[in-house]
Amino acid sequence: MIDLILGGNKSGKSDFGLELLCRGPRPWTLVATGKSRDLAFRRQIITHRLSRDAEIAVREVDTDLAGALGALAPLGGSVLVDSLDFWMFSLAGQSREDARRKREEFFACLQFHEGGNLILVSTEMGLGPLAFDGEIRAFARDLGQLNREIASVSTSVYLVVAGLAQKLK
Template sequence: MIDLVLGGNKSGKSDFGLELLCRGPRPWTLVATGKSRDLAFRRQITTHRQNRDADIAVREVDTDLAGALGALAPSGGSVLVDSLDFWMFSLAGSRDDGKRMREEFFAGLRDWRGGNLILVSTEMGLGPLAFDGEIRAFARDLGQLNREIASVSTSVYLVVAGLAQKLK
């Protein structure tokens, strides 16, 4: 089963993703894609760690999300990936072939044989059009990624103001 959780910045999408994770079979694993590149984000990550259930294993990834998910699938447990937008940032700044990494990720989704897989991503299409061309390109790429994942997901949720609405 694959669930996609979308929402804006600070919408509560990560909290809802954790809720879905803890409803699923154990072992529970959080795949963290965000890297702390500034003090404010480092504090946010620390707060998440302090508030998280100690039974949730954490695995940090950079660009090889497909490899991480492939290694976790045989456990049959629940896996939460938080978040796909940071993974996309890593691909954009990586020397690895981002297109190949995306293809491997989608192949893994189509063949997913693990337990519950919860994917969290930012829905960027609700805000104003970005002035910068690079940001617009990122928004288009992330929007396309979200659409492709929604097409193979069992359930899709939109979280706004801490409230989750099931879309699919």
């Protein structure tokens, strides 16, 4: 089962993802894609870490999300990936060919996901104003396309706004 959770920044999508994770079969694993690049984000990561259930294993990844999911697949249980937008940020540092290959590997991994729960969190950037910068507009288009492609293969899709989750699919 694949669940996709979309929402804006600080909408509550990560909290809802953790809620879904803890409703699923054990073992529980959080695949964290965000890297702290400033003090404020480092504090946010520490706060999240301290508030999480101790039974949730954490695996940090950079660009090899498919490899991490492939390694977790034999364990079964429930996996929460938080978040796809940070994974896309890390791919931006790769060559166009490497980024394309990493996306293809990720989608192949999704198509063969069996047993357990896979919960994917991503930002829905298309709800805000059009970005002035061309690079940011390109990122928003790429992330929007990724979200659409994942939504098409997901069992359930949720939109979280102001801490309230609405099931879309």
